[in-house]
Amino acid sequence: MGVYISELDIETYRGIKKLKMENLAPINIITGDNNSGKTSVLELLQSVKNPTSFRVWRNLIRNNGMNLSRGLTYYDGFYDLFDVNEDTKKIEYAVSLNGEKHVIEMQATVLHEEILESQFNKLQGLSYVRYEDDYAENIMNVSKLQMQIKDNGQIASNSAVYEGQIRYVRNKSNEDSSREKNIIYISPTRHAEGTLYLNAVLETPDLYEQMLAILKDYDEDIMSINYDNSEENGRRRGVYKILSKSHKKALPLNVYGDGMKKAVLLMSAVIAAEDGVLLIDEFETAIHTSAMENTFRWILETCRKLNVQVFVTSHSKEAIDKLLKCSEKCLDDMALYTLYKKENMTAVRRMNGRKAIEAQDNMGLELR
Template identity: 35%
Template sequence: MTMGSAINPVANIHIKHCNIGAYKGLQNIELRDLNVINVLTGNNNSGKTSILELLETLEDPENIYRWYAGVRFWNARYRSSQVFDGIRLLFPIDSQEYKILYSFMEASGDEHSIELHADIEERKFSSEQIYQINKKYGIFPDESDSGYIIDGKCMNLTSSIDGKQNDTVTIYDFQGDLLRRIVEKKIVFFKTLYLSTVAHVSHRFSLSDILRDAEMHQSLVDLLKIFDANIKNITIINERPVEYGFVLDNCNEAIPISSFGDGMKKTIILAAYLLQAKDGILLVDEFETAIHTSAMDEVFAWMAEAALRLNVQIFMTSHSEEAINKLLRIGYKEYINVYTLYKHEGINYVRRLAGEEAIHATDTLRLDLR
């Protein structure tokens, strides 16, 4: 299972510091001296997932669709209002100003600042204007109601990077979707991949790069043996849509991955995302989800080893004291930091512990890291 021969002992930490001035319920949050693996923990609603959402925009912060990834409600009944209201709720909830602000320092020492600003205005719209705006997004409302006038709102969104302002994008409260091609996609800072708590349920992932890499392929097979000792290979069993399966020692045909448990699916998708995040940043929400405690030691060790090999910096959230403690004891403590988020009298605070400090705090001081 080891990939140790390929590890560079000096890991490249892409982001050294990050300061969040304002985003959703977060204000003046400072993450200092970031490591290869950064665990974000704390009570519910302390802002852990919000930090992942914000870091995801690093790949392309001038593209409004990147920011829209932070919108969490996807009820189809209210689809027409999700774009406008969803983006509006990204802005600080206790401020009269619609402004998101964060900054970060690269390992090289270069510093950057990102802002997203919104102006909201009320206007009257004719049925023809509404039709033409929605048509742009591939939505064709009923034209039989032509001639009416409604009161509506529009939001003018402007992002800026290091003080340089980008083109303004306007969205409307009757807009039914968001155009992905608002700006030409380009990687501005780092490649970022976000792995949600339910991604392993969708089965939408690619293993093609893993299957082409003989060492990674065998390493993943060895890891999956902790779930089923009979696994001897992973292969493609259907091209369109792509479906993967396991070849077992005692079976003549490959069995679809979808037939196995969530723990195995979570491990596979974690591996797929790690490989895709090569030389970039992986964001994992509740990294222990679906992984049984008996498998955590080996899965977490594999994850850390792969991150070092692939030059991936990881940010991940957790509610589990057991999972955090197991992660700290897999043999990579020098590459792990734990950040505990909490609020006191409405003010955000962060407690940072390096791996060795976190182990001492739990073993000697009996401190709950959460």
């Protein structure tokens, strides 16, 4: 069974309060001013993958575990998921998924707990060495974030993180991976990390051929993309290589420019998201305007073919215009949501694809 989200009603999450997005479409474009909540909406939609799993929520932390050595901790990351202006730490939203409504609540309480210095060091990823048998350990008073998740009012899972913690050990008894939905999130810089979904592409010959045709906008001489798992130069794992008439031998994808890497990432993610949901934050990042139309058309039409619901964010007027107009086949499947702050709430304006084009071209309405 596929995954389809028809409504998202956010009571509170990060800086968003009382935002209701109704009549979600197969293709949803989310725009608005900076700090209007575009990325936060995609984060919550990512949590729908398995909203009672702290492992899934951990992935919403914006450092995503990549920069913990630079002073960021899981305590900081989880704490920042909540509204910084509220003393009561609470996340609450309702989502209509495949016709079934779920009300998800996460509550957190800041506690203080005394722990041994060795335990604290372990949380920080440090080895603790006791030099003398009669050495008396220091007792430390540290902050602790005690968290609980409810699904439709029923307690589903509990977890806790401590101040300074850079290692996260989840409670496996609370995890149920069988509930996970196929929801893929692509951040604005994901292409620079080298993460791809090309296995799905290489197993789909017709879509592989189509993708190569689109990639000619980035390298007109491209011939193929293959996975090389030879242990060249002591490499322990394989790399994806591009064979092009422009070069004497196949080159690793990572030597190409950001545009090629972003296009390959997006197109491979579309195929991997079959019967699921694809979330793309700042989808136009690294894509040159000359390549946008063909790339966007392939992405939208292939999502339509593979039953993938799409949510994209953008602040670029040109990119939004090209996305709206790239495929007549998909236009009736599109909705554009503009987020804006109104008093203490996040308001939204919704237009279907045709109305959005008419409002922009004939009435001069600013869609962002």
